[in-house]
Amino acid sequence: MTIPSSIDETVDLLARGNYVADRSLATVIFLALKMGRPLLLEGEAGVGKTEIAKVLADALGRRLIRLQCYEGLDTGAAVYEWNYQAQMIEIRLAEAEGVEDRTELGKDVFSERFLIRRPILQALEPAIEGPPVLLIDELDRTDEPFEAYLLEVLSDFQVSVPEIGTIKAGHPPIVIVTSNRTREIHDALKRRCLYHWVDYPDAERELAILKLKAPATPEKLSRDIVAFVQKLRAMDLYKNPGIAETIDWAQALTALDAVALDRQSVNDTLGALLKYQDDIARVSGSEAARILEEIRMAARAAD
Template sequence: MDASQKVTNLPPSIDAVVELLKSQGYIADRALSTVVFLALKMGRPLFLEGEAGVGKTEIAKVLSEALGRKLIRLQCYEGLDVNAAVYEWNYSAQMIEIRLAEAAGELDRDRLGQDIFSERFLTKRPLLQALEAPKGGAPVLLIDELDRTDEAFEAFLLEVLSDFQVTIPELGTVKAEEPPIVIITSNRTREVHDALKRRCLYHWVGYPDAAREVAIIKARRPEASEKLAREVVGFVQALRGGELYKAPGVAETLDWVSALHELDAVALDPQTVNDTLGVLLKYQDDIVRMEGSEAKRILDQIKAEIAAMART
Protein backbone atom coordinates (compact mmCIF):
# COMPACT_ATOMS: atom_id res chain seq x y z
CA MET A 1 0.00 0.00 0.00
CA ASP A 2 1.51 3.36 -0.99
CA ALA A 3 1.62 6.51 1.10
CA SER A 4 -1.38 8.12 -0.55
CA GLN A 5 -3.58 5.10 0.22
CA LYS A 6 -2.66 5.02 3.89
CA VAL A 7 -3.72 8.60 4.62
CA THR A 8 -7.44 8.74 5.32
CA ASN A 9 -10.16 11.36 5.72
CA LEU A 10 -8.73 13.61 3.04
CA PRO A 11 -10.75 15.99 0.85
CA PRO A 12 -11.96 14.12 -2.26
CA SER A 13 -11.63 16.99 -4.75
CA ILE A 14 -10.00 20.35 -5.41
CA ASP A 15 -13.26 22.12 -4.57
CA ALA A 16 -13.31 20.24 -1.26
CA VAL A 17 -9.79 21.53 -0.53
CA VAL A 18 -10.94 25.10 -1.28
CA GLU A 19 -13.80 24.68 1.20
CA LEU A 20 -11.60 22.92 3.75
CA LEU A 21 -9.11 25.78 3.78
CA LYS A 22 -11.89 28.35 3.74
CA SER A 23 -13.46 26.74 6.81
CA GLN A 24 -10.31 27.68 8.69
CA GLY A 25 -10.22 31.24 7.34
CA TYR A 26 -7.64 30.54 4.63
CA ILE A 27 -8.71 31.92 1.25
CA ALA A 28 -6.66 30.04 -1.34
CA ASP A 29 -6.65 30.45 -5.10
CA ARG A 30 -7.37 27.52 -7.42
CA ALA A 31 -3.71 26.81 -8.22
CA LEU A 32 -2.70 26.51 -4.55
CA SER A 33 -5.76 24.39 -3.75
CA THR A 34 -4.89 22.08 -6.64
CA VAL A 35 -1.31 21.47 -5.51
CA VAL A 36 -2.47 20.90 -1.91
CA PHE A 37 -5.02 18.35 -3.18
CA LEU A 38 -2.37 16.56 -5.24
CA ALA A 39 0.15 16.52 -2.37
CA LEU A 40 -2.44 14.92 -0.08
CA LYS A 41 -3.67 12.49 -2.72
CA MET A 42 -0.22 11.40 -3.89
CA GLY A 43 1.40 11.36 -0.45
CA ARG A 44 4.13 13.75 -1.63
CA PRO A 45 5.81 16.55 0.37
CA LEU A 46 4.64 20.01 -0.63
CA PHE A 47 7.38 22.60 -1.15
CA LEU A 48 6.13 26.19 -0.87
CA GLU A 49 8.29 29.15 -1.81
CA GLY A 50 7.42 32.83 -1.63
CA GLU A 51 8.02 36.08 0.18
CA ALA A 52 7.71 36.18 3.94
CA GLY A 53 4.18 36.76 5.20
CA VAL A 54 2.21 35.39 2.23
CA GLY A 55 0.73 32.43 4.12
CA LYS A 56 3.09 29.50 3.49
CA THR A 57 3.41 28.44 7.12
CA GLU A 58 -0.29 28.99 7.67
CA ILE A 59 -1.10 26.22 5.17
CA ALA A 60 0.38 23.60 7.53
CA LYS A 61 -1.46 25.05 10.54
CA VAL A 62 -4.76 25.12 8.67
CA LEU A 63 -4.39 21.55 7.40
CA SER A 64 -3.57 20.38 10.92
CA GLU A 65 -6.72 21.98 12.31
CA ALA A 66 -9.00 21.05 9.44
CA LEU A 67 -7.90 17.41 9.23
CA GLY A 68 -7.63 16.93 13.00
CA ARG A 69 -3.95 16.01 12.77
CA LYS A 70 -1.18 16.90 15.19
CA LEU A 71 1.11 19.66 13.94
CA ILE A 72 4.84 19.03 14.38
CA ARG A 73 7.03 22.00 13.48
CA LEU A 74 10.72 21.98 12.70
CA GLN A 75 11.87 25.60 12.66
CA CYS A 76 15.02 25.75 10.55
CA TYR A 77 18.06 27.91 11.27
CA GLU A 78 21.72 28.11 10.37
CA GLY A 79 23.64 25.27 12.01
CA LEU A 80 20.60 22.99 12.46
CA ASP A 81 21.84 19.41 12.85
CA VAL A 82 20.60 15.89 13.51
CA ASN A 83 20.67 16.34 17.29
CA ALA A 84 18.23 19.24 17.10
CA ALA A 85 16.12 17.92 14.23
CA VAL A 86 15.87 14.16 14.79
CA TYR A 87 17.04 12.88 18.19
CA GLU A 88 19.68 13.07 20.86
CA TRP A 89 20.54 11.08 23.96
CA ASN A 90 19.87 12.53 27.38
CA TYR A 91 23.49 12.36 28.50
CA SER A 92 22.84 13.81 31.97
CA ALA A 93 20.24 11.16 32.75
CA GLN A 94 22.51 8.45 31.34
CA MET A 95 25.38 9.55 33.61
CA ILE A 96 23.10 9.48 36.63
CA GLU A 97 21.96 5.98 35.69
CA ILE A 98 25.58 4.81 35.37
CA ARG A 99 26.53 6.23 38.77
CA LEU A 100 23.48 4.67 40.42
CA ALA A 101 24.37 1.31 38.88
CA GLU A 102 27.97 1.60 40.08
CA ALA A 103 26.80 2.53 43.58
CA ALA A 104 24.52 -0.53 43.61
CA GLY A 105 27.36 -2.78 42.48
CA GLU A 106 25.82 -3.56 39.11
CA LEU A 107 28.89 -4.04 36.91
CA ASP A 108 27.38 -5.89 33.94
CA ARG A 109 28.50 -3.50 31.20
CA ASP A 110 26.49 -5.11 28.42
CA ARG A 111 23.28 -4.89 30.39
CA LEU A 112 24.06 -1.36 31.53
CA GLY A 113 24.78 -0.34 27.94
CA GLN A 114 21.41 -1.70 26.83
CA ASP A 115 19.69 0.13 29.67
CA ILE A 116 21.19 3.55 29.07
CA PHE A 117 20.65 3.36 25.31
CA SER A 118 17.00 2.43 25.64
CA GLU A 119 14.12 4.59 24.48
CA ARG A 120 13.55 6.13 27.90
CA PHE A 121 16.81 8.06 27.55
CA LEU A 122 16.03 9.17 24.00
CA THR A 123 14.97 12.77 23.39
CA LYS A 124 12.79 12.78 20.29
CA ARG A 125 13.03 15.84 18.08
CA PRO A 126 10.48 16.88 15.40
CA LEU A 127 11.53 14.58 12.55
CA LEU A 128 11.51 11.47 14.75
CA GLN A 129 8.21 12.51 16.33
CA ALA A 130 6.68 12.86 12.86
CA LEU A 131 7.57 9.26 11.99
CA GLU A 132 5.63 7.94 14.96
CA ALA A 133 2.03 8.45 13.93
CA PRO A 134 -0.22 9.17 16.92
CA LYS A 135 -3.83 8.07 17.19
CA GLY A 136 -5.97 9.92 14.71
CA GLY A 137 -3.64 9.64 11.75
CA ALA A 138 -0.25 10.78 10.59
CA PRO A 139 0.73 14.25 11.76
CA VAL A 140 1.35 17.33 9.65
CA LEU A 141 5.10 17.95 9.59
CA LEU A 142 6.02 21.57 8.95
CA ILE A 143 9.66 22.12 7.96
CA ASP A 144 9.71 25.89 8.13
CA GLU A 145 12.21 28.14 6.30
CA LEU A 146 14.41 25.36 4.96
CA ASP A 147 16.51 27.93 3.12
CA ARG A 148 18.03 28.99 6.48
CA THR A 149 19.83 25.64 6.88
CA ASP A 150 23.00 24.47 5.11
CA GLU A 151 23.41 21.92 2.32
CA ALA A 152 24.55 19.15 4.68
CA PHE A 153 21.23 19.18 6.53
CA GLU A 154 19.40 19.41 3.23
CA ALA A 155 21.13 16.21 2.08
CA PHE A 156 20.16 14.44 5.31
CA LEU A 157 16.56 15.60 4.94
CA LEU A 158 16.52 14.21 1.41
CA GLU A 159 17.25 10.75 2.82
CA VAL A 160 14.52 11.06 5.44
CA LEU A 161 11.89 12.18 2.92
CA SER A 162 12.82 9.44 0.46
CA ASP A 163 12.00 6.52 2.78
CA PHE A 164 10.36 8.22 5.77
CA GLN A 165 12.73 6.44 8.10
CA VAL A 166 15.61 7.24 10.45
CA THR A 167 18.32 4.91 11.68
CA ILE A 168 19.40 5.22 15.31
CA PRO A 169 22.60 3.13 15.64
CA GLU A 170 21.86 2.02 19.20
CA LEU A 171 18.20 1.15 18.59
CA GLY A 172 17.79 0.38 14.89
CA THR A 173 15.62 1.86 12.17
CA VAL A 174 12.43 3.80 12.87
CA LYS A 175 10.12 3.76 9.85
CA ALA A 176 6.80 5.54 9.58
CA GLU A 177 3.83 3.18 9.31
CA GLU A 178 1.93 6.10 7.83
CA PRO A 179 4.07 8.90 6.37
CA PRO A 180 3.32 12.37 7.70
CA ILE A 181 1.79 15.12 5.62
CA VAL A 182 4.89 17.21 4.89
CA ILE A 183 4.87 20.95 4.19
CA ILE A 184 8.25 22.57 3.48
CA THR A 185 8.57 26.35 3.24
CA SER A 186 11.29 28.62 1.93
CA ASN A 187 11.61 32.41 1.72
CA ARG A 188 14.19 31.86 -1.04
CA THR A 189 17.08 33.56 0.75
CA ARG A 190 19.10 30.89 -1.05
CA GLU A 191 18.29 28.22 -3.63
CA VAL A 192 17.31 24.81 -2.27
CA HIS A 193 18.95 21.90 -4.10
CA ASP A 194 17.07 20.45 -7.06
CA ALA A 195 17.37 16.91 -5.65
CA LEU A 196 15.15 17.83 -2.72
CA LYS A 197 12.68 19.76 -4.86
CA ARG A 198 12.28 16.72 -7.11
CA ARG A 199 10.94 14.77 -4.13
CA CYS A 200 8.21 17.36 -3.65
CA LEU A 201 5.35 19.03 -5.41
CA TYR A 202 6.25 22.70 -5.85
CA HIS A 203 4.23 25.90 -5.65
CA TRP A 204 5.18 29.57 -5.56
CA VAL A 205 2.91 31.43 -3.13
CA GLY A 206 2.60 34.99 -4.38
CA TYR A 207 0.82 38.03 -3.06
CA PRO A 208 -2.97 37.82 -3.51
CA ASP A 209 -4.82 40.09 -5.88
CA ALA A 210 -7.00 42.82 -4.41
CA ALA A 211 -10.26 40.84 -4.44
CA ARG A 212 -8.74 37.85 -2.68
CA GLU A 213 -6.98 40.03 -0.11
CA VAL A 214 -10.27 41.73 0.74
CA ALA A 215 -11.80 38.26 1.13
CA ILE A 216 -8.92 37.26 3.42
CA ILE A 217 -9.59 40.29 5.63
CA LYS A 218 -13.29 39.46 5.78
CA ALA A 219 -12.48 35.88 6.78
CA ARG A 220 -9.75 36.65 9.31
CA ARG A 221 -10.79 40.11 10.57
CA PRO A 222 -14.59 40.16 10.23
CA GLU A 223 -14.82 43.14 12.59
CA ALA A 224 -13.34 45.41 9.89
CA SER A 225 -15.80 47.43 7.82
CA GLU A 226 -16.07 46.87 4.06
CA LYS A 227 -14.80 50.41 3.44
CA LEU A 228 -11.78 49.99 5.67
CA ALA A 229 -10.92 46.60 4.15
CA ARG A 230 -10.98 48.00 0.61
CA GLU A 231 -8.92 51.07 1.51
CA VAL A 232 -6.35 48.99 3.38
CA VAL A 233 -6.00 46.55 0.51
CA GLY A 234 -5.74 49.35 -2.03
CA PHE A 235 -3.01 51.03 0.00
CA VAL A 236 -1.07 47.79 0.59
CA GLN A 237 -1.32 46.77 -3.06
CA ALA A 238 0.04 50.18 -4.07
CA LEU A 239 2.98 49.76 -1.69
CA ARG A 240 3.82 46.38 -3.22
CA GLY A 241 4.03 48.02 -6.61
CA GLY A 242 6.56 50.56 -5.35
CA GLU A 243 10.25 50.39 -4.56
CA LEU A 244 10.47 49.17 -0.99
CA TYR A 245 13.17 47.16 0.74
CA LYS A 246 10.46 44.81 2.08
CA ALA A 247 6.94 44.95 0.78
CA PRO A 248 4.20 44.12 3.31
CA GLY A 249 2.83 40.58 3.22
CA VAL A 250 -0.67 39.39 4.00
CA ALA A 251 0.37 38.94 7.63
CA GLU A 252 1.19 42.66 7.83
CA THR A 253 -2.10 43.53 6.14
CA LEU A 254 -4.01 41.61 8.81
CA ASP A 255 -1.92 43.15 11.59
CA TRP A 256 -2.63 46.61 10.20
CA VAL A 257 -6.37 45.96 10.07
CA SER A 258 -6.26 44.78 13.69
CA ALA A 259 -4.32 47.90 14.74
CA LEU A 260 -6.74 50.20 12.92
CA HIS A 261 -9.66 48.43 14.59
CA GLU A 262 -8.06 49.00 18.00
CA LEU A 263 -7.87 52.71 17.10
CA ASP A 264 -11.60 52.69 16.17
CA ALA A 265 -10.75 53.65 12.60
CA VAL A 266 -13.53 53.04 10.09
CA ALA A 267 -11.57 54.52 7.17
CA LEU A 268 -8.03 55.61 6.40
CA ASP A 269 -6.83 59.17 6.79
CA PRO A 270 -3.29 60.59 6.31
CA GLN A 271 -2.61 61.05 10.03
CA THR A 272 -3.67 57.51 10.96
CA VAL A 273 -1.62 56.05 8.10
CA ASN A 274 1.50 57.94 9.17
CA ASP A 275 1.04 56.96 12.81
CA THR A 276 0.65 53.25 12.05
CA LEU A 277 3.15 52.67 9.23
CA GLY A 278 5.35 50.76 11.69
CA VAL A 279 2.71 48.03 11.80
CA LEU A 280 2.81 47.68 8.03
CA LEU A 281 6.47 48.34 7.20
CA LYS A 282 9.43 46.88 9.07
CA TYR A 283 12.35 49.00 7.83
CA GLN A 284 12.91 52.63 8.74
CA ASP A 285 14.03 53.56 5.22
CA ASP A 286 10.71 52.29 3.86
CA ILE A 287 8.76 54.21 6.50
CA VAL A 288 10.63 57.44 5.73
CA ARG A 289 10.01 56.94 2.01
CA MET A 290 6.27 56.43 2.50
CA GLU A 291 5.26 58.79 5.30
CA GLY A 292 4.00 62.30 4.75
CA SER A 293 3.18 63.46 1.24
CA GLU A 294 3.77 60.07 -0.41
CA ALA A 295 1.33 58.30 1.88
CA LYS A 296 -1.24 61.06 1.28
CA ARG A 297 -0.76 60.80 -2.49
CA ILE A 298 -1.34 57.05 -2.45
CA LEU A 299 -4.32 57.38 -0.12
CA ASP A 300 -5.95 60.08 -2.28
CA GLN A 301 -5.48 57.90 -5.35
CA ILE A 302 -6.99 54.86 -3.62
CA LYS A 303 -10.04 56.79 -2.38
CA ALA A 304 -10.59 58.23 -5.86
CA GLU A 305 -10.44 54.78 -7.44
CA ILE A 306 -12.86 53.31 -4.88
CA ALA A 307 -15.26 56.24 -5.43
CA ALA A 308 -15.09 55.77 -9.20
CA MET A 309 -15.85 52.06 -8.86
CA ALA A 310 -18.83 52.85 -6.63
CA ARG A 311 -20.28 55.14 -9.31
CA THR A 312 -20.07 52.51 -12.04
Protein backbone atom coordinates (compact mmCIF):
# COMPACT_ATOMS: atom_id res chain seq x y z
CA MET A 1 0.00 0.00 0.00
CA THR A 2 1.24 3.52 -0.81
CA ILE A 3 1.72 6.15 1.87
CA PRO A 4 -1.27 8.40 2.59
CA SER A 5 -1.55 11.58 0.54
CA SER A 6 -3.17 13.77 3.21
CA ILE A 7 -3.57 14.15 6.96
CA ASP A 8 -7.14 12.85 6.78
CA GLU A 9 -5.92 9.72 4.97
CA THR A 10 -3.31 9.27 7.71
CA VAL A 11 -6.03 9.47 10.37
CA ASP A 12 -8.02 6.84 8.45
CA LEU A 13 -4.92 4.64 8.04
CA LEU A 14 -4.30 4.66 11.78
CA ALA A 15 -7.99 4.08 12.51
CA ARG A 16 -7.95 0.95 10.33
CA GLY A 17 -5.25 -0.32 12.66
CA ASN A 18 -7.45 0.49 15.68
CA TYR A 19 -5.23 3.43 16.67
CA VAL A 20 -7.11 6.53 17.78
CA ALA A 21 -4.83 9.49 16.98
CA ASP A 22 -5.43 13.19 17.45
CA ARG A 23 -4.83 15.46 14.46
CA SER A 24 -1.45 16.77 15.66
CA LEU A 25 -0.04 13.24 15.84
CA ALA A 26 -1.55 12.30 12.48
CA THR A 27 -0.01 15.44 10.98
CA VAL A 28 3.55 14.67 12.10
CA ILE A 29 3.21 11.04 10.96
CA PHE A 30 1.98 12.22 7.56
CA LEU A 31 4.91 14.64 7.26
CA ALA A 32 7.44 11.97 8.28
CA LEU A 33 6.08 9.62 5.61
CA LYS A 34 5.84 12.36 2.97
CA MET A 35 9.28 13.85 3.62
CA GLY A 36 11.06 10.55 4.27
CA ARG A 37 12.27 11.77 7.66
CA PRO A 38 12.73 9.73 10.84
CA LEU A 39 10.14 10.43 13.52
CA LEU A 40 11.15 10.78 17.17
CA LEU A 41 8.27 10.09 19.56
CA GLU A 42 8.74 10.96 23.22
CA GLY A 43 6.33 10.45 26.07
CA GLU A 44 5.64 8.48 29.21
CA ALA A 45 5.71 4.70 29.05
CA GLY A 46 2.42 3.18 27.97
CA VAL A 47 1.01 6.06 25.90
CA GLY A 48 1.16 4.15 22.60
CA LYS A 49 4.45 5.21 20.98
CA THR A 50 5.58 1.71 20.00
CA GLU A 51 2.10 0.84 18.76
CA ILE A 52 2.34 3.53 16.10
CA ALA A 53 5.18 1.70 14.34
CA LYS A 54 3.29 -1.60 14.53
CA VAL A 55 0.12 -0.06 13.09
CA LEU A 56 2.01 1.66 10.27
CA ALA A 57 3.78 -1.57 9.28
CA ASP A 58 0.53 -3.52 9.29
CA ALA A 59 -1.55 -0.87 7.51
CA LEU A 60 1.07 -0.23 4.82
CA GLY A 61 1.86 -3.91 4.35
CA ARG A 62 5.52 -3.38 5.26
CA ARG A 63 7.88 -5.50 7.32
CA LEU A 64 8.37 -4.30 10.89
CA ILE A 65 11.99 -4.45 12.04
CA ARG A 66 12.32 -3.73 15.75
CA LEU A 67 15.50 -2.77 17.56
CA GLN A 68 14.85 -2.91 21.30
CA CYS A 69 17.40 -0.66 22.97
CA TYR A 70 19.16 -1.36 26.26
CA GLU A 71 22.23 -0.24 28.15
CA GLY A 72 25.38 -1.56 26.48
CA LEU A 73 23.78 -2.05 23.07
CA ASP A 74 26.51 -2.07 20.41
CA THR A 75 26.85 -2.38 16.65
CA GLY A 76 27.26 -6.15 16.89
CA ALA A 77 23.71 -6.52 18.19
CA ALA A 78 22.15 -3.55 16.40
CA VAL A 79 23.84 -3.26 13.01
CA TYR A 80 26.03 -6.18 11.92
CA GLU A 81 28.67 -8.67 12.97
CA TRP A 82 30.84 -11.22 11.21
CA ASN A 83 30.11 -14.94 11.26
CA TYR A 84 33.41 -15.85 12.85
CA GLN A 85 32.76 -19.60 12.97
CA ALA A 86 32.01 -19.73 9.24
CA GLN A 87 35.07 -17.58 8.56
CA MET A 88 37.33 -19.96 10.51
CA ILE A 89 35.95 -22.95 8.61
CA GLU A 90 36.58 -21.14 5.32
CA ILE A 91 40.16 -20.36 6.34
CA ARG A 92 40.86 -23.96 7.36
CA LEU A 93 39.39 -25.28 4.11
CA ALA A 94 41.53 -22.84 2.14
CA GLU A 95 44.64 -23.91 4.04
CA ALA A 96 43.82 -27.57 3.42
CA GLU A 97 43.54 -26.81 -0.31
CA GLY A 98 46.92 -25.10 -0.27
CA VAL A 99 45.72 -21.52 -0.78
CA GLU A 100 48.64 -19.23 0.00
CA ASP A 101 47.38 -15.81 -1.13
CA ARG A 102 46.40 -14.32 2.22
CA THR A 103 45.19 -11.07 0.64
CA GLU A 104 42.64 -12.85 -1.52
CA LEU A 105 41.65 -15.10 1.36
CA GLY A 106 41.10 -12.04 3.56
CA LYS A 107 38.89 -10.45 0.92
CA ASP A 108 36.86 -13.64 0.65
CA VAL A 109 36.21 -14.18 4.36
CA PHE A 110 35.25 -10.53 4.79
CA SER A 111 32.69 -10.59 2.00
CA GLU A 112 28.93 -10.11 2.38
CA ARG A 113 28.22 -13.85 2.56
CA PHE A 114 29.84 -13.90 6.01
CA LEU A 115 28.04 -10.77 7.18
CA ILE A 116 25.30 -11.26 9.77
CA ARG A 117 22.76 -8.48 9.33
CA ARG A 118 21.19 -7.11 12.48
CA PRO A 119 18.06 -4.89 12.54
CA ILE A 120 19.54 -1.63 11.25
CA LEU A 121 21.36 -3.25 8.33
CA GLN A 122 18.27 -5.36 7.56
CA ALA A 123 16.24 -2.15 7.32
CA LEU A 124 18.54 -0.83 4.57
CA GLU A 125 17.97 -3.85 2.32
CA PRO A 126 15.50 -3.61 -0.59
CA ALA A 127 12.11 -5.29 -0.17
CA ILE A 128 9.47 -6.21 -2.74
CA GLU A 129 6.64 -4.80 -0.63
CA GLY A 130 8.48 -1.51 -0.09
CA PRO A 131 10.87 -0.07 2.51
CA PRO A 132 10.30 -1.59 5.96
CA VAL A 133 9.32 0.18 9.16
CA LEU A 134 12.37 0.38 11.43
CA LEU A 135 11.38 0.80 15.08
CA ILE A 136 14.24 1.95 17.32
CA ASP A 137 12.46 1.45 20.61
CA GLU A 138 13.37 3.23 23.88
CA LEU A 139 16.52 4.92 22.59
CA ASP A 140 16.97 6.63 25.95
CA ARG A 141 17.99 3.27 27.43
CA THR A 142 21.16 3.11 25.32
CA ASP A 143 24.51 4.78 25.89
CA GLU A 144 25.44 8.04 24.17
CA PRO A 145 28.14 6.44 21.94
CA PHE A 146 25.49 4.28 20.25
CA GLU A 147 23.23 7.29 19.88
CA ALA A 148 26.13 9.05 18.13
CA TYR A 149 26.55 6.06 15.82
CA LEU A 150 22.95 6.47 14.69
CA LEU A 151 23.64 9.91 13.24
CA GLU A 152 24.94 8.45 9.97
CA VAL A 153 22.03 6.04 9.77
CA LEU A 154 19.36 8.67 10.36
CA SER A 155 20.85 11.35 8.13
CA ASP A 156 22.06 9.33 5.11
CA PHE A 157 20.35 5.95 5.66
CA GLN A 158 23.67 4.19 5.29
CA VAL A 159 26.08 2.09 7.34
CA SER A 160 29.86 2.02 7.00
CA VAL A 161 31.41 -1.45 7.19
CA PRO A 162 35.21 -1.01 7.20
CA GLU A 163 35.94 -4.33 5.45
CA ILE A 164 33.36 -3.81 2.70
CA GLY A 165 32.60 -0.11 2.42
CA THR A 166 29.37 1.86 2.68
CA ILE A 167 26.02 0.10 2.46
CA LYS A 168 23.28 2.57 1.54
CA ALA A 169 19.53 2.07 1.30
CA GLY A 170 18.12 2.43 -2.20
CA HIS A 171 14.85 3.58 -0.65
CA PRO A 172 14.97 4.84 2.95
CA PRO A 173 13.05 2.83 5.55
CA ILE A 174 10.26 4.39 7.59
CA VAL A 175 12.02 5.10 10.88
CA ILE A 176 10.21 5.49 14.20
CA VAL A 177 12.39 6.28 17.23
CA THR A 178 10.81 6.21 20.68
CA SER A 179 12.02 7.52 24.02
CA ASN A 180 10.51 7.45 27.51
CA ARG A 181 12.76 10.43 28.34
CA THR A 182 14.66 8.75 31.16
CA ARG A 183 17.52 10.85 29.80
CA GLU A 184 17.73 13.60 27.21
CA ILE A 185 18.34 12.63 23.59
CA HIS A 186 21.18 14.64 22.04
CA ASP A 187 20.28 17.63 19.88
CA ALA A 188 22.30 16.26 16.94
CA LEU A 189 19.98 13.28 16.71
CA LYS A 190 16.84 15.37 17.24
CA ARG A 191 17.83 17.59 14.30
CA ARG A 192 17.68 14.56 12.01
CA CYS A 193 14.12 13.75 13.05
CA LEU A 194 10.67 15.21 13.12
CA TYR A 195 9.49 15.33 16.73
CA HIS A 196 6.25 14.75 18.61
CA TRP A 197 5.42 14.44 22.28
CA VAL A 198 2.81 11.69 22.76
CA ASP A 199 0.75 12.67 25.78
CA TYR A 200 -1.87 10.80 27.76
CA PRO A 201 -5.24 10.96 25.97
CA ASP A 202 -8.10 13.06 27.21
CA ALA A 203 -11.19 11.28 28.53
CA GLU A 204 -13.04 11.27 25.21
CA ARG A 205 -10.15 9.76 23.27
CA GLU A 206 -9.34 7.25 26.00
CA LEU A 207 -12.95 6.07 25.99
CA ALA A 208 -12.76 5.63 22.20
CA ILE A 209 -9.54 3.62 22.60
CA LEU A 210 -11.15 1.45 25.26
CA LYS A 211 -14.12 0.69 23.01
CA LEU A 212 -11.73 -0.51 20.30
CA LYS A 213 -9.30 -2.45 22.48
CA ALA A 214 -11.71 -3.84 25.09
CA PRO A 215 -15.05 -4.07 23.26
CA ALA A 216 -16.50 -6.57 25.75
CA THR A 217 -16.38 -4.02 28.58
CA PRO A 218 -19.85 -2.65 29.45
CA GLU A 219 -20.47 1.00 28.56
CA LYS A 220 -21.01 2.13 32.17
CA LEU A 221 -17.91 0.33 33.35
CA SER A 222 -15.82 1.83 30.53
CA ARG A 223 -16.91 5.34 31.51
CA ASP A 224 -16.16 4.68 35.19
CA ILE A 225 -12.72 3.28 34.34
CA VAL A 226 -11.77 6.26 32.18
CA ALA A 227 -12.99 8.75 34.77
CA PHE A 228 -11.07 6.94 37.53
CA VAL A 229 -7.84 6.74 35.51
CA GLN A 230 -8.07 10.40 34.48
CA LYS A 231 -8.26 11.38 38.16
CA LEU A 232 -5.31 9.13 39.04
CA ARG A 233 -3.15 10.92 36.47
CA ALA A 234 -3.86 14.20 38.27
CA MET A 235 -2.31 12.75 41.43
CA ASP A 236 1.40 12.74 42.20
CA LEU A 237 1.91 9.00 41.70
CA TYR A 238 5.28 7.36 41.17
CA LYS A 239 4.07 5.98 37.82
CA ASN A 240 0.84 7.13 36.23
CA PRO A 241 -1.16 4.41 34.46
CA GLY A 242 -0.75 4.43 30.69
CA ILE A 243 -3.28 3.47 28.05
CA ALA A 244 -2.00 -0.11 28.12
CA GLU A 245 -2.78 -0.33 31.85
CA THR A 246 -6.24 1.15 31.31
CA ILE A 247 -6.97 -1.59 28.77
CA ASP A 248 -5.58 -4.28 31.09
CA TRP A 249 -7.75 -3.02 33.94
CA ALA A 250 -10.86 -2.98 31.78
CA GLN A 251 -10.22 -6.54 30.65
CA ALA A 252 -9.57 -7.69 34.23
CA LEU A 253 -12.79 -6.12 35.52
CA THR A 254 -14.75 -7.56 32.60
CA ALA A 255 -13.34 -11.00 33.36
CA LEU A 256 -14.76 -10.59 36.89
CA ASP A 257 -18.19 -9.73 35.40
CA ALA A 258 -18.13 -6.21 36.81
CA VAL A 259 -20.65 -3.79 35.30
CA ALA A 260 -19.59 -0.66 37.23
CA LEU A 261 -16.79 0.37 39.55
CA ASP A 262 -17.21 0.00 43.29
CA ARG A 263 -14.77 0.17 46.18
CA GLN A 264 -14.32 -3.61 46.39
CA SER A 265 -13.66 -4.16 42.70
CA VAL A 266 -11.14 -1.29 42.63
CA ASN A 267 -9.22 -2.58 45.65
CA ASP A 268 -9.20 -6.15 44.30
CA THR A 269 -7.83 -5.24 40.86
CA LEU A 270 -5.51 -2.25 41.34
CA GLY A 271 -2.56 -4.49 40.50
CA ALA A 272 -3.74 -4.54 36.90
CA LEU A 273 -3.64 -0.73 36.78
CA LEU A 274 -0.78 0.37 39.04
CA LYS A 275 2.64 -1.28 39.06
CA TYR A 276 4.23 0.09 42.24
CA GLN A 277 3.19 -0.93 45.74
CA ASP A 278 3.48 2.62 47.09
CA ASP A 279 0.97 3.80 44.48
CA ILE A 280 -1.40 0.90 45.21
CA ALA A 281 -1.21 1.57 48.95
CA ARG A 282 -1.95 5.24 48.41
CA VAL A 283 -4.95 4.72 46.12
CA SER A 284 -6.65 1.72 47.75
CA GLY A 285 -9.12 2.13 50.56
CA SER A 286 -10.34 5.61 51.44
CA GLU A 287 -8.69 7.33 48.45
CA ALA A 288 -10.41 4.97 46.02
CA ALA A 289 -13.72 5.61 47.79
CA ARG A 290 -13.20 9.38 47.50
CA ILE A 291 -12.48 9.17 43.76
CA LEU A 292 -15.51 6.94 43.21
CA GLU A 293 -17.73 9.42 45.04
CA GLU A 294 -16.40 12.26 42.85
CA ILE A 295 -17.18 10.19 39.75
CA ARG A 296 -20.75 9.53 40.96
CA MET A 297 -21.31 13.20 41.79
CA ALA A 298 -20.03 14.24 38.35
CA ALA A 299 -22.31 11.70 36.69
CA ARG A 300 -25.36 12.95 38.62
CA ALA A 301 -24.51 16.55 37.73
CA ALA A 302 -24.22 15.60 34.05
CA ASP A 303 -27.64 13.92 34.15
